[in-house]
Amino acid sequence: MARVFSGIQPSGVITLGNYLGALQHFVARQYEHEAFYCIVDLHALTLPKDPAVLREQVKILAAVYLAAGIDPQRATLFVQSQVPEHSELAWLLQCMSYLGELSRMVQFKEKAEGKDSVAVGLYTYPVLQAADILLYDTSLVPVGEDQRQHIELCRDIALRFNQRFGDVFVVPEHQVAKLGARIMSLDEPTKKMSKSNPVPASYISLLDTPEQIQKKIMRAVTDVGSEIKYDPEHKPGVSNLLVINSLSSGRSMAVLEEIFAGRGYGDLKKDTASVVIAVLEPIRREVYNILQSTDLDAVLAEGAAKARAVASVTLRRVQEAMGVR
Numbered sequence: 001m002a003r004v005f006s007g008i009q010p011s012g013v014i015t016l017g018n019y020l021g022a023l024q025h026f027v028a029r030q031y032e033h034e035a036f037y038c039i040v041d042l043h044a045l046t047l048p049k050d051p052a053v054l055r056e057q058v059k060i061l062a063a064v065y066l067a068a069g070i071d072p073q074r075a076t077l078f079v080q081s082q083v084p085e086h087s088e089l090a091w092l093l094q095c096m097s098y099l100g101e102l103s104r105m106v107q108f109k110e111k112a113e114g115k116d117s118v119a120v121g122l123y124t125y126p127v128l129q130a131a132d133i134l135l136y137d138t139s140l141v142p143v144g145e146d147q148r149q150h151i152e153l154c155r156d157i158a159l160r161f162n163q164r165f166g167d168v169f170v171v172p173e174h175q176v177a178k179l180g181a182r183i184m185s186l187d188e189p190t191k192k193m194s195k196s197n198p199v200p201a202s203y204i205s206l207l208d209t210p211e212q213i214q215k216k217i218m219r220a221v222t223d224v225g226s227e228i229k230y231d232p233e234h235k236p237g238v239s240n241l242l243v244i245n246s247l248s249s250g251r252s253m254a255v256l257e258e259i260f261a262g263r264g265y266g267d268l269k270k271d272t273a274s275v276v277i278a279v280l281e282p283i284r285r286e287v288y289n290i291l292q293s294t295d296l297d298a299v300l301a302e303g304a305a306k307a308r309a310v311a312s313v314t315l316r317r318v319q320e321a322m323g324v325r
């Protein structure tokens, strides 16, 4: 059975973009494959973090995973820092990665832009991500569009390693959905919806109340003209709402264009708010239930033990290949 691996950073809130572009696919994949899903707290350290806040966000993200439908009996859910093999493999892979290729990472350039000093960890971040994936002999990595370049780098590192040391790693493929892999910001629909955006109206959080969701969608920036059609280049605002609507309601783009033919942007927004609320409200309620009723530490400890059993075997193989064991 093919292995699936993916991760989400416990930094800030989890957005509708994370859900539609990644998390909902994680849920689907757990029924088809052996799945490992990670809360990547070590990645979150690449930007300054308050320790108490980080701990809290790890718990909330664990609850979000479960509330969205990840079943710890099917998928292995764990926290990255509880499996030390991730850090260790990351070092070994850093010795197989080049300054040039890391400098080309768009996400590094975006996150480092305008900062006086940038942590080295922000630069080597994609190598830790490669370690995450390669430790589990992963074949499929479901991600949003913004992670495509990181997965390609992971493939390059794995291929380079195998060429030098023999067939040690499974070379993974990314799985980027055709629709919804890049949900855009509500206030600037030419930019990605991001949890690190300081403007809360730009994103929908999985923990937003129905009233907040309604307000944010009704205020979403739309485009000139009045026609409702899917045309991301010329109508980025309307197209983003159509994508969100389609993925939340299960109706195809063609059906939505027919439903909204001759109607105004206000109608599209109202309908989109209602279908998004129908998807997110049960998740939000379930997150709070889980935070009160579930022993998340126990779930995560069990996940870490299962993850370690696999990761330690791969790490040993790598160490032996490189001559450090």
Ligand code: TYM
Pocket: 005, 006, 007, 008, 009, 010, 017, 018, 019, 020, 021, 022, 023, 040, 043, 128, 129, 132, 133, 141, 142, 143, 144, 145, 146, 147, 180, 181, 182, 183, 184, 192, 193, 194
């Ligand atoms: P992160 O935490 O930024 O995002 C988690 C997942 O959500 C997707 N995503 C989106 N999809 C659609 N539209 C958006 N606006 C949107 N914003 C985010 C991301 O593409 C991602 O799939 N480095 C990774 C975490 C990571 C990881 C890994 C992923 C660490 N190790 C190994 C896969 C495999 C990150 O920061 O994702």
